[in-house]
Amino acid sequence: MSKFIVDHNEKLEALSYSQMAVFLRCRRQWEYLYRDRVVPQRGHPSLTIGSLAHQGMAAYWLAHWENGNEPVDPGVGEVAIREAVEGQDILMEGDDFDVFGELVETAVEVYRRALAEFRPERWVVVAIGGRPAVEIRFAIPLVRGVPMQGYIDLVAEDREAGGVWQIDWKFVSTLSDRDDELYNLQSVIYQWALLRMGVSTVGSLTFRAINSRSSTPKVNKNGTISRAAIRISWPEYAKFCLDNSQDPENYRAEMEPKLSEIIWTREAREYRSETTLRELWESEIRGTAHEILKQQTRYPRTISPMTCRSCAYQSLCHGELRGYDVEGIRAMEYKNKGE
Numbered sequence: 001m002s003k004f005i006v007d008h009n010e011k012l013e014a015l016s017y018s019q020m021a022v023f024l025r026c027r028r029q030w031e032y033l034y035r036d037r038v039v040p041q042r043g044h045p046s047l048t049i050g051s052l053a054h055q056g057m058a059a060y061w062l063a064h065w066e067n068g069n070e071p072v073d074p075g076v077g078e079v080a081i082r083e084a085v086e087g088q089d090i091l092m093e094g095d096d097f098d099v100f101g102e103l104v105e106t107a108v109e110v111y112r113r114a115l116a117e118f119r120p121e122r123w124v125v126v127a128i129g130g131r132p133a134v135e136i137r138f139a140i141p142l143v144r145g146v147p148m149q150g151y152i153d154l155v156a157e158d159r160e161a162g163g164v165w166q167i168d169w170k171f172v173s174t175l176s177d178r179d180d181e182l183y184n185l186q187s188v189i190y191q192w193a194l195l196r197m198g199v200s201t202v203g204s205l206t207f208r209a210i211n212s213r214s215s216t217p218k219v220n221k222n223g224t225i226s227r228a229a230i231r232i233s234w235p236e237y238a239k240f241c242l243d244n245s246q247d248p249e250n251y252r253a254e255m256e257p258k259l260s261e262i263i264w265t266r267e268a269r270e271y272r273s274e275t276t277l278r279e280l281w282e283s284e285i286r287g288t289a290h291e292i293l294k295q296q297t298r299y300p301r302t303i304s305p306m307t308c309r310s311c312a313y314q315s316l317c318h319g320e321l322r323g324y325d326v327e328g329i330r331a332m333e334y335k336n337k338g339e
Protein backbone atom coordinates (compact mmCIF):
# COMPACT_ATOMS: atom_id res chain seq x y z
CA MET A 1 0.00 0.00 0.00
CA SER A 2 1.19 3.54 -0.73
CA LYS A 3 2.79 5.31 2.25
CA PHE A 4 0.67 8.35 1.37
CA ILE A 5 -2.64 6.61 2.08
CA VAL A 6 -3.74 7.15 5.68
CA ASP A 7 -6.47 5.72 7.84
CA HIS A 8 -9.73 7.70 7.93
CA ASN A 9 -9.57 7.94 11.74
CA GLU A 10 -5.92 8.98 12.07
CA LYS A 11 -5.44 12.39 13.70
CA LEU A 12 -3.28 14.62 11.50
CA GLU A 13 -1.97 18.16 11.74
CA ALA A 14 -2.35 18.93 8.05
CA LEU A 15 -3.67 21.47 5.60
CA SER A 16 -6.61 20.65 3.38
CA TYR A 17 -8.13 22.12 0.26
CA SER A 18 -11.12 23.33 2.32
CA GLN A 19 -8.83 25.38 4.55
CA MET A 20 -6.99 26.75 1.55
CA ALA A 21 -10.25 27.69 -0.18
CA VAL A 22 -11.42 29.65 2.88
CA PHE A 23 -8.03 31.40 3.09
CA LEU A 24 -8.23 32.40 -0.57
CA ARG A 25 -11.84 33.57 -0.22
CA CYS A 26 -11.33 35.82 2.82
CA ARG A 27 -8.43 35.78 5.26
CA ARG A 28 -10.52 37.15 8.11
CA GLN A 29 -12.98 34.31 7.61
CA TRP A 30 -10.03 31.91 7.76
CA GLU A 31 -8.84 33.50 11.04
CA TYR A 32 -12.26 33.01 12.66
CA LEU A 33 -12.51 29.39 11.62
CA TYR A 34 -8.95 28.06 11.73
CA ARG A 35 -7.11 30.37 14.13
CA ASP A 36 -9.79 31.52 16.60
CA ARG A 37 -11.67 28.24 16.03
CA VAL A 38 -15.17 29.70 16.38
CA VAL A 39 -18.17 28.43 14.44
CA PRO A 40 -21.80 29.58 14.22
CA GLN A 41 -24.13 28.14 16.87
CA ARG A 42 -26.37 26.81 14.15
CA GLY A 43 -23.98 25.00 11.89
CA HIS A 44 -24.74 22.50 9.17
CA PRO A 45 -26.00 19.15 10.46
CA SER A 46 -23.36 16.45 10.22
CA LEU A 47 -25.79 14.23 8.33
CA THR A 48 -26.64 15.79 5.00
CA ILE A 49 -28.01 14.50 1.72
CA GLY A 50 -24.54 14.95 0.22
CA SER A 51 -22.68 13.06 2.95
CA LEU A 52 -25.17 10.17 2.80
CA ALA A 53 -25.11 10.02 -1.00
CA HIS A 54 -21.29 9.91 -0.81
CA GLN A 55 -21.57 6.88 1.48
CA GLY A 56 -23.87 5.20 -1.01
CA MET A 57 -21.44 5.85 -3.84
CA ALA A 58 -18.46 4.52 -1.85
CA ALA A 59 -20.30 1.28 -1.04
CA TYR A 60 -21.36 0.85 -4.66
CA TRP A 61 -17.87 1.33 -6.15
CA LEU A 62 -16.26 -1.03 -3.65
CA ALA A 63 -18.78 -3.71 -4.67
CA HIS A 64 -18.25 -2.89 -8.35
CA TRP A 65 -14.49 -3.46 -7.91
CA GLU A 66 -15.05 -6.68 -5.97
CA ASN A 67 -17.25 -7.91 -8.83
CA GLY A 68 -14.35 -7.78 -11.29
CA ASN A 69 -15.22 -4.19 -12.25
CA GLU A 70 -18.65 -5.11 -13.59
CA PRO A 71 -21.87 -3.39 -12.47
CA VAL A 72 -23.65 -4.71 -9.38
CA ASP A 73 -27.07 -4.02 -7.89
CA PRO A 74 -27.23 -0.30 -6.92
CA GLY A 75 -29.09 -1.50 -3.82
CA VAL A 76 -25.70 -2.00 -2.07
CA GLY A 77 -25.38 1.79 -1.87
CA GLU A 78 -28.90 2.16 -0.55
CA VAL A 79 -28.17 -0.40 2.18
CA ALA A 80 -25.03 1.57 3.14
CA ILE A 81 -27.03 4.80 3.41
CA ARG A 82 -29.66 3.17 5.62
CA GLU A 83 -27.01 1.51 7.79
CA ALA A 84 -25.20 4.84 8.22
CA VAL A 85 -28.28 6.38 9.83
CA GLU A 86 -29.45 3.33 11.74
CA GLY A 87 -30.24 4.16 15.33
CA GLN A 88 -30.01 7.92 14.80
CA ASP A 89 -33.79 8.28 14.76
CA ILE A 90 -34.29 6.73 18.21
CA LEU A 91 -34.59 10.02 20.09
CA MET A 92 -36.59 11.79 17.43
CA GLU A 93 -40.29 12.42 17.40
CA GLY A 94 -42.91 14.43 15.52
CA ASP A 95 -41.56 16.89 12.96
CA ASP A 96 -37.90 15.99 13.59
CA PHE A 97 -38.62 12.36 12.80
CA ASP A 98 -40.39 13.32 9.54
CA VAL A 99 -37.55 15.64 8.49
CA PHE A 100 -34.98 12.94 9.23
CA GLY A 101 -36.94 10.30 7.32
CA GLU A 102 -37.30 12.63 4.34
CA LEU A 103 -33.55 13.33 4.42
CA VAL A 104 -32.76 9.63 4.19
CA GLU A 105 -35.27 8.97 1.39
CA THR A 106 -33.96 11.96 -0.55
CA ALA A 107 -30.37 10.77 -0.14
CA VAL A 108 -31.31 7.32 -1.45
CA GLU A 109 -33.04 8.77 -4.50
CA VAL A 110 -30.26 11.28 -5.21
CA TYR A 111 -27.64 8.52 -4.94
CA ARG A 112 -29.57 6.13 -7.22
CA ARG A 113 -30.16 8.77 -9.89
CA ALA A 114 -26.56 10.01 -9.84
CA LEU A 115 -25.23 6.48 -10.12
CA ALA A 116 -27.52 5.62 -13.04
CA GLU A 117 -26.57 8.78 -14.94
CA PHE A 118 -22.86 8.18 -14.28
CA ARG A 119 -23.28 4.81 -16.04
CA PRO A 120 -21.22 2.33 -13.97
CA GLU A 121 -20.69 0.02 -16.96
CA ARG A 122 -18.30 2.65 -18.37
CA TRP A 123 -15.84 2.45 -15.46
CA VAL A 124 -13.01 0.27 -14.18
CA VAL A 125 -11.96 1.12 -10.64
CA VAL A 126 -8.18 1.48 -10.36
CA ALA A 127 -6.32 -0.23 -7.52
CA ILE A 128 -3.53 1.41 -5.54
CA GLY A 129 -1.25 -1.11 -3.83
CA GLY A 130 -3.89 -3.81 -4.29
CA ARG A 131 -6.62 -1.67 -2.70
CA PRO A 132 -9.50 -0.12 -4.66
CA ALA A 133 -9.14 3.64 -5.09
CA VAL A 134 -12.52 4.42 -3.52
CA GLU A 135 -12.88 7.08 -0.81
CA ILE A 136 -9.15 7.09 -0.05
CA ARG A 137 -7.64 9.51 2.41
CA PHE A 138 -4.16 10.74 1.59
CA ALA A 139 -1.49 12.90 3.21
CA ILE A 140 1.41 14.06 1.05
CA PRO A 141 4.38 16.33 1.82
CA LEU A 142 3.52 20.02 1.37
CA VAL A 143 5.69 22.57 3.21
CA ARG A 144 7.69 22.78 6.45
CA GLY A 145 6.79 19.26 7.54
CA VAL A 146 3.05 20.01 7.29
CA PRO A 147 1.30 17.60 4.91
CA MET A 148 -1.64 18.24 2.60
CA GLN A 149 -4.52 15.88 3.23
CA GLY A 150 -7.70 15.05 1.36
CA TYR A 151 -10.27 12.43 0.43
CA ILE A 152 -10.47 11.15 -3.14
CA ASP A 153 -13.89 9.77 -4.01
CA LEU A 154 -12.90 7.52 -6.91
CA VAL A 155 -10.11 6.83 -9.38
CA ALA A 156 -11.28 4.92 -12.44
CA GLU A 157 -10.52 4.22 -16.06
CA ASP A 158 -13.06 5.26 -18.68
CA ARG A 159 -13.77 2.27 -20.95
CA GLU A 160 -15.26 4.54 -23.64
CA ALA A 161 -13.25 7.79 -23.68
CA GLY A 162 -10.07 6.17 -22.31
CA GLY A 163 -7.69 7.36 -19.60
CA VAL A 164 -7.65 7.14 -15.82
CA TRP A 165 -9.60 9.92 -14.09
CA GLN A 166 -9.67 11.42 -10.62
CA ILE A 167 -13.40 11.61 -9.87
CA ASP A 168 -15.25 13.73 -7.35
CA TRP A 169 -19.00 13.70 -6.50
CA LYS A 170 -20.75 16.94 -5.69
CA PHE A 171 -24.40 16.95 -4.58
CA VAL A 172 -25.69 20.46 -5.19
CA SER A 173 -28.85 22.54 -5.51
CA THR A 174 -27.83 24.03 -8.89
CA LEU A 175 -25.46 22.74 -11.55
CA SER A 176 -22.54 25.05 -12.24
CA ASP A 177 -20.88 25.54 -15.57
CA ARG A 178 -18.63 22.85 -17.07
CA ASP A 179 -15.81 25.39 -17.46
CA ASP A 180 -15.53 25.66 -13.67
CA GLU A 181 -13.37 22.54 -13.70
CA LEU A 182 -10.58 24.63 -15.19
CA TYR A 183 -10.35 26.56 -11.91
CA ASN A 184 -10.74 23.57 -9.61
CA LEU A 185 -7.67 23.64 -7.35
CA GLN A 186 -8.99 20.74 -5.31
CA SER A 187 -8.63 18.53 -8.35
CA VAL A 188 -5.08 19.78 -8.92
CA ILE A 189 -4.20 18.71 -5.36
CA TYR A 190 -5.88 15.31 -5.75
CA GLN A 191 -4.31 14.57 -9.12
CA TRP A 192 -0.92 15.57 -7.73
CA ALA A 193 -1.45 13.31 -4.70
CA LEU A 194 -2.25 10.44 -7.05
CA LEU A 195 0.97 11.05 -8.95
CA ARG A 196 2.86 10.82 -5.65
CA MET A 197 1.12 7.48 -5.11
CA GLY A 198 2.32 6.29 -8.51
CA VAL A 199 -1.02 6.72 -10.31
CA SER A 200 -0.97 8.84 -13.44
CA THR A 201 -4.35 10.39 -14.32
CA VAL A 202 -5.22 12.18 -17.56
CA GLY A 203 -7.39 14.69 -15.73
CA SER A 204 -10.16 15.32 -13.24
CA LEU A 205 -13.87 14.71 -13.53
CA THR A 206 -16.33 16.43 -11.23
CA PHE A 207 -19.77 14.85 -11.34
CA ARG A 208 -22.45 17.18 -10.00
CA ALA A 209 -25.90 15.89 -9.16
CA ILE A 210 -29.01 17.78 -8.03
CA ASN A 211 -29.60 17.01 -4.35
CA SER A 212 -33.39 16.95 -4.34
CA ARG A 213 -36.11 14.44 -5.13
CA SER A 214 -37.97 14.20 -8.38
CA SER A 215 -41.62 15.16 -8.74
CA THR A 216 -44.45 12.65 -8.86
CA PRO A 217 -46.56 12.61 -12.05
CA LYS A 218 -50.30 13.10 -11.70
CA VAL A 219 -52.64 10.19 -12.37
CA ASN A 220 -55.56 11.36 -14.53
CA LYS A 221 -59.16 10.48 -13.71
CA ASN A 222 -59.20 7.81 -16.42
CA GLY A 223 -56.11 6.14 -14.90
CA THR A 224 -53.61 7.39 -17.49
CA ILE A 225 -50.48 9.29 -16.44
CA SER A 226 -50.15 13.04 -16.97
CA ARG A 227 -47.76 13.95 -19.79
CA ALA A 228 -46.69 17.29 -18.30
CA ALA A 229 -42.95 18.04 -18.31
CA ILE A 230 -42.04 17.77 -14.63
CA ARG A 231 -38.75 17.11 -12.83
CA ILE A 232 -38.52 13.35 -13.20
CA SER A 233 -36.22 11.14 -15.28
CA TRP A 234 -37.57 8.85 -17.99
CA PRO A 235 -36.67 5.60 -16.10
CA GLU A 236 -38.49 6.93 -13.01
CA TYR A 237 -41.47 7.99 -15.11
CA ALA A 238 -41.55 4.56 -16.81
CA LYS A 239 -41.43 2.85 -13.41
CA PHE A 240 -44.27 5.08 -12.19
CA CYS A 241 -46.29 3.96 -15.24
CA LEU A 242 -45.69 0.30 -14.38
CA ASP A 243 -46.56 0.91 -10.71
CA ASN A 244 -49.88 2.36 -11.92
CA SER A 245 -50.71 -0.44 -14.35
CA GLN A 246 -49.76 1.57 -17.44
CA ASP A 247 -47.49 0.38 -20.24
CA PRO A 248 -44.50 2.81 -20.46
CA GLU A 249 -44.19 2.05 -24.18
CA ASN A 250 -47.42 3.98 -24.75
CA TYR A 251 -45.69 7.08 -23.34
CA ARG A 252 -42.11 6.62 -24.54
CA ALA A 253 -42.30 8.47 -27.88
CA GLU A 254 -43.57 11.66 -26.27
CA MET A 255 -42.14 11.52 -22.76
CA GLU A 256 -38.60 10.20 -23.23
CA PRO A 257 -37.44 13.19 -25.36
CA LYS A 258 -39.45 15.63 -23.23
CA LEU A 259 -37.97 14.42 -19.96
CA SER A 260 -34.45 14.11 -21.39
CA GLU A 261 -34.36 17.91 -21.53
CA ILE A 262 -34.49 18.03 -17.74
CA ILE A 263 -30.90 18.02 -16.53
CA TRP A 264 -30.16 16.31 -13.23
CA THR A 265 -26.43 15.83 -13.42
CA ARG A 266 -23.47 17.41 -15.16
CA GLU A 267 -20.07 15.93 -15.81
CA ALA A 268 -17.14 18.35 -16.09
CA ARG A 269 -13.74 17.12 -17.22
CA GLU A 270 -10.39 18.86 -17.38
CA TYR A 271 -7.26 17.33 -18.87
CA ARG A 272 -4.05 18.23 -17.01
CA SER A 273 -0.55 17.13 -17.91
CA GLU A 274 2.10 16.33 -15.31
CA THR A 275 3.88 19.60 -16.21
CA THR A 276 0.71 21.65 -15.59
CA LEU A 277 0.12 19.86 -12.29
CA ARG A 278 3.69 20.43 -11.15
CA GLU A 279 3.51 24.15 -11.97
CA LEU A 280 0.16 24.64 -10.23
CA TRP A 281 1.29 22.63 -7.22
CA GLU A 282 4.50 24.64 -6.80
CA SER A 283 3.18 28.13 -7.52
CA GLU A 284 -0.41 28.09 -6.31
CA ILE A 285 -0.76 25.32 -3.74
CA ARG A 286 2.62 25.48 -2.04
CA GLY A 287 2.63 29.26 -2.43
CA THR A 288 -0.70 29.56 -0.58
CA ALA A 289 0.41 27.03 2.04
CA HIS A 290 3.48 29.20 2.80
CA GLU A 291 1.20 32.19 3.24
CA ILE A 292 -1.07 30.26 5.63
CA LEU A 293 1.83 28.95 7.70
CA LYS A 294 3.39 32.41 8.06
CA GLN A 295 0.84 32.97 10.82
CA GLN A 296 0.62 36.71 10.30
CA THR A 297 -0.98 38.48 13.24
CA ARG A 298 -3.60 40.28 11.16
CA TYR A 299 -4.85 39.80 7.61
CA PRO A 300 -6.92 42.20 5.55
CA ARG A 301 -10.54 41.31 4.94
CA THR A 302 -12.06 40.61 1.53
CA ILE A 303 -15.05 42.90 1.84
CA SER A 304 -17.33 42.40 -1.12
CA PRO A 305 -20.95 41.43 -1.72
CA MET A 306 -19.72 38.23 -3.39
CA THR A 307 -18.00 36.93 -0.25
CA CYS A 308 -19.78 38.70 2.61
CA ARG A 309 -23.38 37.96 1.66
CA SER A 310 -23.02 34.23 2.22
CA CYS A 311 -20.45 34.43 5.03
CA ALA A 312 -21.36 32.74 8.30
CA TYR A 313 -19.20 35.26 10.20
CA GLN A 314 -20.99 38.32 8.86
CA SER A 315 -22.45 39.57 12.16
CA LEU A 316 -19.19 39.07 14.07
CA CYS A 317 -17.02 40.63 11.37
CA HIS A 318 -19.25 43.57 10.57
CA GLY A 319 -19.87 44.07 14.29
CA GLU A 320 -16.12 44.49 14.74
CA LEU A 321 -16.00 46.96 11.86
CA ARG A 322 -18.82 49.03 13.38
CA GLY A 323 -17.32 48.96 16.89
CA TYR A 324 -20.19 46.92 18.41
CA ASP A 325 -19.95 44.69 21.48
CA VAL A 326 -18.40 41.70 19.68
CA GLU A 327 -18.03 39.67 22.88
CA GLY A 328 -21.82 39.75 23.21
CA ILE A 329 -22.28 38.75 19.57
CA ARG A 330 -19.74 35.96 19.95
CA ALA A 331 -21.43 34.59 23.06
CA MET A 332 -24.90 34.68 21.51
CA GLU A 333 -24.29 33.55 17.95
CA TYR A 334 -21.05 31.53 17.98
CA LYS A 335 -19.39 28.73 19.89
CA ASN A 336 -15.95 27.15 20.00
CA LYS A 337 -15.31 24.58 17.29
CA GLY A 338 -15.89 21.10 18.65
CA GLU A 339 -18.28 22.20 21.40
Ligand code: SF4
Nearest residue numbers: 026029301308311317
Ligand atom coordinates in the same frame (compact mmCIF):
# COMPACT_ATOMS: atom_id res chain seq x y z
S1 SF4 B 1 -18.08 39.14 6.35
FE1 SF4 B 1 -16.84 39.45 4.52
S2 SF4 B 1 -14.96 40.40 5.23
FE2 SF4 B 1 -15.96 39.54 7.01
S3 SF4 B 1 -15.10 37.52 7.29
FE3 SF4 B 1 -16.92 37.27 6.04
S4 SF4 B 1 -16.25 37.39 3.93
FE4 SF4 B 1 -14.61 38.19 5.22
